[in-house]
Amino acid sequence: MxxxxxxxxxxxxxxxxxxxxxxxxxxxxxxxxLALARVHLERWEEGVxxxxxxxxxxxxxxxxxxxxxxxxxxxxxxxxAPVVAAGLSERYAALPAILxxxxxxxxxxxxxVGLRGGHCRAGMLQGLYRVEEVxxxxxxxxxLRVATADDIDLACDWGLGxxxxxxxxxxxxxxxVERWVGDRALHMWDASDxxxxxxxxxxxxERGVRVxxxxxxxxxxxxxxxxxxxxxxxxxxxxxxxxxxxxxxxLSNPTSNAIYRRVGYELIEELRDFHLIAECE
Numbered sequence: 357m358x359x360x361x362x363x364x365x366x367x368x369x370x371x372x373x374x375x376x377x378x379x380x381x382x383x384x385x386x387x388x389x390l391a392l393a394r395v396h397l398e399r400w401e402e403g404v405x406x407x408x409x410x411x412x413x414x415x416x417x418x419x420x421x422x423x424x425x426x427x428x429x430x431x432x433x434x435x436x437a438p439v440v441a442a443g444l445s446e447r448y449a450a451l452p453a454i455l456x457x458x459x460x461x462x463x464x465x466x467x468x469v470g471l472r473g474g475h476c477r478a479g480m481l482q483g484l485y486r487v488e489e490v491x492x493x494x495x496x497x498x499x500l501r502v503a504t505a506d507d508i509d510l511a512c513d514w515g516l517g518x519x520x521x522x523x524x525x526x527x528x529x530x531x532x533v534e535r536w537v538g539d540r541a542l543h544m545w546d547a548s549d550x551x552x553x554x555x556x557x558x559x560x561x562e563r564g565v566r567v568x569x570x571x572x573x574x575x576x577x578x579x580x581x582x583x584x585x586x587x588x589x590x591x592x593x594x595x596x597x598x599x600x601x602x603x604x605x606x607l608s609n610p611t612s613n614a615i616y617r618r619v620g621y622e623l624i625e626e627l628r629d630f631h632l633i634a635e636c637e
Contacts (some may be wrong), residue, residue, distance in 0.1 A: 358436050360419070361442030364591045368395040369406035369418075376408070376415040377434045378562065382429055382486050383457075383625055385566050385602050387420050389559030405447055409436050413564035417460075419443070421451075426629065428609050429456035429464055439473075441467035451477065456626045463504060465630035479532050479629030480523065481606045485621035488600045492619065496584035498547035500592065507551060508533050511542060514554055518571040543592075552576040553585045557592075563599040570603075570612070576596075587619040 363369035370377070371392050377388045391406055401422055409417035417432040419440055427444055441464050444451060450472075454465045458481070465476040471484055503511065511533045536542040536556055545553040552572060561564035567590055573580045590601045603621065605612050617623075 357411070358409050358439045358598075359414075359435065360439050361550055362443065362447070363406045363408065365399075366391045366404075366406055369394060369408065369420075372480065373408050373415050373418055376418065379548045380430065381561055381563055382600060382602050383484065384418065385564060387418050388561045389566060391418060391549050392561060393559075405444075405446070406614060407443060409433075409440060419515055421448075423448075424452070426455050427451055427464075429454060429460050431457045432460040432464070434459075434463065436617075437463035438468045438470075440464050443473055444468065445471050451636065452591055453629045453631045455629050456627055458508055458626050460621050461628055461630050463630060468632055472634075474634045475631060476630045478531060481607045482627045482629075483605045483613065483623050484602060484625040484627060485616050486516055486602050486624045487619070487621040488594070490587050490594065490620045491550060492587040492591065496580040498545050498581060500588040501544055501584060503537050503542035503544050503554070505534075505537060507542070507544055508537060509555075511519065511536075511550060511554055514571050514573060515569070517573055517619055518569060522573070522609075524606075540559035543585070543586070543589050545581050547576075547579070547581060553581040555589050555591055556587050560598070565593045565598050565601055566602050566621055567593070567603045582613045583619055585618065590619070591623075595615065 363372060365629060377384050381388060403423040407419040410413045417436060418430045419427060421427040429440060454461045469476050512530060531568040541556050541558045543555055544551040555567060555570040557565050557567050567586065570582055570586055593601050603616060
């Protein structure tokens with residue numbers, strides 16, 4: 357029998373899901389990293405969910421949510437979808453979307469609709485990439501550096517451009533960018549003594565880290581800056597003790613996917629959002 361186990365704290369979740377998360381650490385970066393980021397906090401956001409999906413005491417999947425954002429599921433047995441939807445429904449009257457490996461997310465979204473009504477709509481198809489050995493491009497001018505407080509305004513502005521281009525939210529609130537700078541997670545690629553591209557390395561787990569929010573403004577594109585930045589930042593993380601880096605892409609964007617493949621990233625999983633639309637919408 358499949359059960360949905362709602363853990364009262366990130367620490368309880370990590371203790372219960374440790375073996376599963378380690379076995380699937382690259383594919384579980386979002387869930388693993390978000391739990392680790394909260395494990396030492398005295399308080400965490402109201403309504404946060406960290407759950408395991410279990411069969412006879414063995415963890416076969418994970419579910420998490422940090423309101424008001426979408427629910428995230430890992431790969432799940434096919435028969436787990438109704439159980440997961442029921443567990444989510446007990447916690448939340450409404451959800452914006454389900455994100456996860458395509459088949460698992462779709463089954464949970466359809467099961468949610470069966471319980472709550474409305475309908476689901478497929479969103480962006482994403483690719484999860486992984487790299488262990490970087491192939492840096494040659495002949496690209498510039499240097500990688502950690503962002504400073506002087507870069508915060510620019511990073512917030514570029515975040516708006518990232519949101520428009522990628523069709524996803526960028527945490528453009530100043531306090532979020534300030535936190536990245538304080539954590540030394542935000543990086544810049546400087547060429548001709550000015551920043552021309554940015555990226556973030558965060559979501560560190562026991563052996564990996566997530567590279568994301570790679571953005572080059574239009575006036576600096578077609579010079580290889582994003583490729584050089586991604587390669588250099590990934591290599592920095594590997595040199596800092598990570599066994600691998602992961603990143604997410606919009607699979608409909610051939611340019612970004614080609615950039616990541618050229619520097620050594622390999623596609624390991626496809627994921628999709630399924631937006632949950634209430635009957636009245």
